Amino acid sequence: MLKTFAKGGVHPAECKYSEDSRIEILPLPKTVSIPIAQHIGAPAKAIVAKGDKVKVGDKIAESSGFVSANIHSSVSGTVAKIDDILDSTGYKRPCIVIDVEGDEWNETIDRSPELRREINLTDKEIIAKINLAGIVGLGGATFPSHVKLSIPDGKKINVLIINGVECEPYLTSDHRLMVEKAEEMLVGIQILMKALSVNRALIGIENNKPDAIAHLTNLVKNYPGIEVHALKVQYPQGGEKQLIKALINREVPSGGLPLDVGAVVHNVGTAFAVYEATQKNKPLFERVVTVTGQLVSKPSNLLVRIGTPVSNLIEAAGGLPEDTGKIINGGPMMGKAVNSLEVPVTKGTSGILIMSESESKRKKEATCIRCAKCVSACPQGLEPYLLKKQAQLEKNDTLEQSGVMDCIECGSCSFTCPAGLPLLDYIRLGKSRVSKIIRSRKQ
Amino acid sequence: MNKRITISPSPHVYEDTSVKRLMFDVVIALLPALAISIYFFGMGAIIVTLVAVVSCLAFEWLIQKYILKQEPAITDGSAIVTGILLAFNVPSNLPIGIIIIGSLVAIGIGKMSFGGLGNNPFNPALVGRVFLLISFPVQMTSWPIPGGFKTGYADAVTGATPLGIVKEGLGKGDQISDLMNQVPSHMEMFYGHMGGSMGEIAAAALILGFAYLLIRKVITWHIPVSIILTITIFTGILWYINPETNADPLFHLLTGGVMLGAIFMATDYVTSPMTPKGMWIFGIGIGIITVLIRVFGAYPEGVSFAILIMNSFVPLINTYVKPKRFGEVVNHG
Ligand code: SF4
Ligand code: SF4
Numbered sequence: 001m002l003k004t005f006a007k008g009g010v011h012p013a014e015c016k017y018s019e020d021s022r023i024e025i026l027p028l029p030k031t032v033s034i035p036i037a038q039h040i041g042a043p044a045k046a047i048v049a050k051g052d053k054v055k056v057g058d059k060i061a062e063s064s065g066f067v068s069a070n071i072h073s074s075v076s077g078t079v080a081k082i083d084d085i086l087d088s089t090g091y092k093r094p095c096i097v098i099d100v101e102g103d104e105w106n107e108t109i110d111r112s113p114e115l116r117r118e119i120n121l122t123d124k125e126i127i128a129k130i131n132l133a134g135i136v137g138l139g140g141a142t143f144p145s146h147v148k149l150s151i152p153d154g155k156k157i158n159v160l161i162i163n164g165v166e167c168e169p170y171l172t173s174d175h176r177l178m179v180e181k182a183e184e185m186l187v188g189i190q191i192l193m194k195a196l197s198v199n200r201a202l203i204g205i206e207n208n209k210p211d212a213i214a215h216l217t218n219l220v221k222n223y224p225g226i227e228v229h230a231l232k233v234q235y236p237q238g239g240e241k242q243l244i245k246a247l248i249n250r251e252v253p254s255g256g257l258p259l260d261v262g263a264v265v266h267n268v269g270t271a272f273a274v275y276e277a278t279q280k281n282k283p284l285f286e287r288v289v290t291v292t293g294q295l296v297s298k299p300s301n302l303l304v305r306i307g308t309p310v311s312n313l314i315e316a317a318g319g320l321p322e323d324t325g326k327i328i329n330g331g332p333m334m335g336k337a338v339n340s341l342e343v344p345v346t347k348g349t350s351g352i353l354i355m356s357e358s359e360s361k362r363k364k365e366a367t368c369i370r371c372a373k374c375v376s377a378c379p380q381g382l383e384p385y386l387l388k389k390q391a392q393l394e395k396n397d398t399l400e401q402s403g404v405m406d407c408i409e410c411g412s413c414s415f416t417c418p419a420g421l422p423l424l425d426y427i428r429l430g431k432s433r434v435s436k437i438i439r440s441r442k443q
Numbered sequence: 444m445n446k447r448i449t450i451s452p453s454p455h456v457y458e459d460t461s462v463k464r465l466m467f468d469v470v471i472a473l474l475p476a477l478a479i480s481i482y483f484f485g486m487g488a489i490i491v492t493l494v495a496v497v498s499c500l501a502f503e504w505l506i507q508k509y510i511l512k513q514e515p516a517i518t519d520g521s522a523i524v525t526g527i528l529l530a531f532n533v534p535s536n537l538p539i540g541i542i543i544i545g546s547l548v549a550i551g552i553g554k555m556s557f558g559g560l561g562n563n564p565f566n567p568a569l570v571g572r573v574f575l576l577i578s579f580p581v582q583m584t585s586w587p588i589p590g591g592f593k594t595g596y597a598d599a600v601t602g603a604t605p606l607g608i609v610k611e612g613l614g615k616g617d618q619i620s621d622l623m624n625q626v627p628s629h630m631e632m633f634y635g636h637m638g639g640s641m642g643e644i645a646a647a648a649l650i651l652g653f654a655y656l657l658i659r660k661v662i663t664w665h666i667p668v669s670i671i672l673t674i675t676i677f678t679g680i681l682w683y684i685n686p687e688t689n690a691d692p693l694f695h696l697l698t699g700g701v702m703l704g705a706i707f708m709a710t711d712y713v714t715s716p717m718t719p720k721g722m723w724i725f726g727i728g729i730g731i732i733t734v735l736i737r738v739f740g741a742y743p744e745g746v747s748f749a750i751l752i753m754n755s756f757v758p759l760i761n762t763y764v765k766p767k768r769f770g771e772v773v774n775h776g
Contacts (some may be wrong), residue, residue, distance in 0.1 A: 007769070012456055012458070042455055043687070090450070169456065174533070210575065251770045253770045254770040326448055326449045332453075332455040333456065334453075335455065337452075339450050355455060357536075361457075368561050369713055370712050371465070374765060376719075380768065381766045383765070411454030414454050416459045418461050418462050420457070421579070425452055
């Protein structure tokens with residue numbers, strides 16, 4: 001029996017069209033627009049000005065607090081402007097726009113391809129290095145990684161969990177990394193283990209990636225303390241709380257964090273970025289992005305510099321299909337639809353999914369037939385039909401008691417509802433109202 | 444970009460399902476029982492089913508169009524399900540006029556007066572059935588003796604159901620061992636060779652439908668299993684105490700509306716609880732009330748009443764029986 005989480009979950013069609021496409025390097029764009037807010041927390045503060053010359057890897061915006069992240073130039077060239085530009089959130093937000101000239105890297109970066117296994121830094125130095133390199137959670141949550149590694153006094157961590165689940169349909173960037181950059185990733189995991197002073201790390205991978213599972217299982221023989229676990233294909237297996245439940249059978253308490261149950265979770269992409277930052281002195285300025293969709297002629301996994309417009313990626317994957325109806329930043333379950341091809345790739349962009357006109361249509365809404373399918377699908381043990389009703393009636397108190405803040409916005413409820421009700425739309429609305437109330441209560 | 448693209452919040456994909464698909468799956472699951480019914484009751488079964496389905500559809504359409512002034516939504520199939528279930532709960536020789544009245548009550552009062560699909564507290568087909576039972580007690584309890592196509596419709600020869608025979612016999616002080624000689628064998632009852640409401644006679648066909656519903660994930664097993672288990676245990680205890688005054692559990696399961704009720708009536712989405720725990724409470728309640736009515740009450744059969752009574756507790760069950768939330772129990776590592 002494969003391990004999985006305790007309750008709920010759905011089985012969307014996997015559609016991993018690009019799972020066998022090797023990671024290709026996307027040619028440099030003419031300009032990049034690098035947002036100063038690509039992570040959860042305070043936006044970084046720009047430290048360059050119009051006209052400044054920058055090299056690849058130069059810091060261009062500085063972390064502005066504990067929960068914030070540095071931002072580095074992904075190209076060499078001249079800062080053209082710092083301006084508000086439409087990004088994947090759908091809002092215009094400040095970006096540093098750089099005209100690309102050549103490809104000159106900051107000299108401190110080690111560009112050699114050799115694997116560097118020996119770890120010379122102390123735990124404190126590792127965390128500082130990760131902070132410096134601007135690493136954030138690359139699974140899509142974009143939470144600054146150094147914060148996750150700084151364990152508050154009184155908490156004890158005994159296991160590191162590495163998320164290689166990639167349960168979102170279509171996406172394959174983590175899958176390719178695990179196959180092509182396995183050794184680097186494993187060294188990255190060892191570094192994270194050292195930073196946390198734990199001697200056990202569990203890599204969770206959904207069972208639909210047998211090549212990655214076999215490859216890593218073979219390699220971890222040389223990496224004591226690291227284990228590979230195949231997990232049942234079931235969405236949202238990669239949800240942080242669900243993954244912890246599946247691997248070590250502990251439940252993160254409602255409103256709590258993984259560290260409350262002695263665990264820290266990092267994504268495989270993050271582990272790779274940690275390797276590059278500590279062993280190669282390379283800050284986070286590029287990432288692997290899957291470009292895919294049923295209509296896409298060449299589903300691809302591309303190594304992309306942060307700030308590259310989405311249109312360049314789509315071009316490399318065979319161009320924008322005639323019948324495009326929707327462009328999604330991320331996967332189909334949790335990704336965000338974007339309204340322009342010029343939005344830049346950010347640290348959180350795991351994929352670009354193109355859907356046809358007919359796939360883009362929402363289901364026709366009928367009335368709730370109280371079939372309870374949403375209840376059995378919810379991995380958090382909530383009652384989505386009820387949350388929707390309470391949100392519609394603006395019953396904020398009961399909404400909070402019903403656990404609306406526990407919703408992880410996985411979308412399983414809307415996915416499964418036979419009446420085609422946009423349950424999560426209403427639940428999000430309710431969540432934002434309730435969180436406002438909670439905040440005002442704290443003040 | 445010169446073309447319109449859609450912006451909408453996640454999720455962007457949906458399961459291939461709909462209310463219509465679910466309802467038609469229920470219809471498919473009911474077909475084996477309908478076939479057995481036609482096999483044993485002939486023309487009558489066909490007439491009763493057709494009249495009930497057509498009049499349920501017609502009443503739903505008329506009420507939505509002219510009284511509620513909504514877009515009629517009869518294509519969702521829910522009125523077809525109600526029609527078939529109503530037909531399954533009446534004798535196969537029921538006069539057409541009475542069937543039409545039953546359909547009007549089922550759809551008009553049982554469903555539409557509460558706001559239509561999704562809002563009705565009681566199973567509409569059962570509302571129709573119980574109304575008919577009270578208003579037309581004679582016609583509703585004259586059961587044709589199964590004889591295939593020779594059974595006929597209005598001219599069918601009628602007799603008592605096994606439950607009725609046992610109830611009456613026990614009332615007169617007869618022994619179960621004697622009464623069992625007057626009713627069909629358990630095997631015959633399993634295949635449906637007995638008098639009774641049209642769709643309830645063949646446990647075998649109903650169980651086949653149950654398997655289909657489970658495979659297609661239309662319903663979960665909780666409600667049928669909890670009802671059947673409760674009835675088995677409860678009647679088993681009575682039987683163990685005195686087998687000469689109480690029928691055996693299998694007799695109780697195979698006769699009357701237990702299988703039809705447990706599999707198709709109590710599992711109606713709208714009128715059953717939302718959580719597995721709630722479904723257990725609901726099922727156990729139905730089982731206990733059914734046995735109480737059968738053994739101690741005035742009627743030989745009690746499944747319909749039991750389901751309607753438990754229907755009325757569903758809002759309460761849903762309020763107090765909640766799913767276990769993730770992270771509710773803190774278990775420090
Ligand atoms: S899945 Fe949809 S129709 Fe079923 S209970 Fe939930 S909201 Fe209602
Ligand atoms: S209520 Fe939230 S957690 Fe539950 S299924 Fe819906 S989106 Fe997922």
